[in-house]
Amino acid sequence: MTSIRPPRIATWLLEHLTCGADNEAVLGDLAERYQKGETRAWYWKQALIVIVLTGVRGPVLVGAVMGIVTCGFSVAGNIARGDIHNLTPFPNVSTFLVAPLITFIVVRYWRKHGFTVEEVRGGLRRTAVAYGIVFTLMTLAYAILWFSWDDGTFRGLPGFTEWFPILGFGAILLFPLMVLKVWLFGYLAARLPVRGIAK
Amino acid sequence: MANPNPISNFELMVMLALIRLGDDAYGVPISEEIEAHSGHDVALGSVYAALERLHDRGMVTSSVGEPTAERGGRAKRYFKVTGKGMKVVQDTQRTLTRLWKGMPKLEGGKA
Numbered sequence: 001m002t003s004i005r006p007p008r009i010a011t012w013l014l015e016h017l018t019c020g021a022d023n024e025a026v027l028g029d030l031a032e033r034y035q036k037g038e039t040r041a042w043y044w045k046q047a048l049i050v051i052v053l054t055g056v057r058g059p060v061l062v063g064a065v066m067g068i069v070t071c072g073f074s075v076a077g078n079i080a081r082g083d084i085h086n087l088t089p090f091p092n093v094s095t096f097l098v099a100p101l102i103t104f105i106v107v108r109y110w111r112k113h114g115f116t117v118e119e120v121r122g123g124l125r126r127t128a129v130a131y132g133i134v135f136t137l138m139t140l141a142y143a144i145l146w147f148s149w150d151d152g153t154f155r156g157l158p159g160f161t162e163w164f165p166i167l168g169f170g171a172i173l174l175f176p177l178m179v180l181k182v183w184l185f186g187y188l189a190a191r192l193p194v195r196g197i198a199k
Numbered sequence: 200m201a202n203p204n205p206i207s208n209f210e211l212m213v214m215l216a217l218i219r220l221g222d223d224a225y226g227v228p229i230s231e232e233i234e235a236h237s238g239h240d241v242a243l244g245s246v247y248a249a250l251e252r253l254h255d256r257g258m259v260t261s262s263v264g265e266p267t268a269e270r271g272g273r274a275k276r277y278f279k280v281t282g283k284g285m286k287v288v289q290d291t292q293r294t295l296t297r298l299w300k301g302m303p304k305l306e307g308g309k310a
Contacts, residue, residue: 006271022247028266028273029226029243035269050244
C-alpha cells in the first residue's frame with residue numbers, strides 16, 4: 001500500500017494545539033481515513049474541528065477560571081488595603097465589568113459543553129501551576145521594560161498594581177494584552193500534566 | 200419517570216454504532232457507521248467529544264490497541280459500551296418506542 005502523507009501543517013497544529021487522551025487516536029484515525037482517499041480539504045476541516053473542540057475547551061475553561069481567581073484576589077487585596085473605591089483587577093479595567101463578563105462566558109460555555117467535575121478540578125490545579133509560571137515570567141519581562149524605560153535607573157520590580165508599565169499606550173492596547181494573558185495562562189495550563197487528572 | 204441519564208441524539212447514535220461494531224469499535228468505523236446510516240458527514244472531533252462525555256459518565260470504556268503503519272504508527276483507541284451504558288440505551292429505546300406509538304402520520308413538515 002502506498003503511503004500518502006497527510007498535510008503536514010494541519011498535523012503539526014493537531015499535535016501542538018490539542019490536549020487529551022485521544023490525541024494519538026484522533027491523529028491515527030485521521031491518517032487512516034486520509035489513506036483511504038479523503039481529500040486535503042477534508043483533513044484540514046477535520047483537524048480544525050478537533051482543534052476547536054479539544055484544544056479550545058481546556059484553555060477557555062482554565063483561562064476563565066484564572067480570570068475569576070485573579071479578579072477575586074485583586075478585589076480582596078483592595079478591600080484589605082481599605083481601598084474600596086478603587087476595585088480594579090487590571091489597570092483601567094473595572095472589576096465590575098470584567099468579573100461578570102468572564103463569569104457569563106464561563107457559565108454559557110459550561111452549560112453548552114457540560115464540563116465534568118474532573119475537568120474543573122484539573123483546570124483549577126493546572127491554573128495554579130500555570131499562574132505561577134506565567135506570572136513570574138511576565139513580571140520579570142515587565143521589570144526589564146521598567147528598567148530600560150527609566151534612563152537606565154533600576155526602579156525595582158513593579159508592584160502588583162503597577163506591574164503594567166506601558167499605561168501610556170492606553171486601554172486600547174491593554175485589553176487585547178489582558179485577553180492574550182488569559183489565553184496564555186489557559187493554553188499553558190491545559191497542556192500541563194497533572195497526575196491523576198491529565199489524560 | 201424521567202430518565203436519570205439522558206443522552207443526546209448524537210450520543211445515542213454513537214452508542215448504537217458501538218453496539219453494532221462490537222469489538223472493532225474505534226474512531227474510523229464508528230464515524231463511518233454513523234455516516235452510512237445517517238447519510239451525513241460526521242466530524243471525528245465530534246465523535247471523540249461525545250465518546251469522552253460518555254466515558255466520563257461511565258457509559259463506555261476504552262482501551263488502547265497496537266500502533267499500525269497505515270495510521271502513521273499511531274495506536275487505535277477501542278471503545279466498548281458498559282452495563283450502565285447498555286441500560287441507558289434500552290431505557291431510551293423504550294421511551295422513544297412509547298412516544299412513537301400512536302403518532303399521527305407525519306406529512307410535509309406538519310404533524
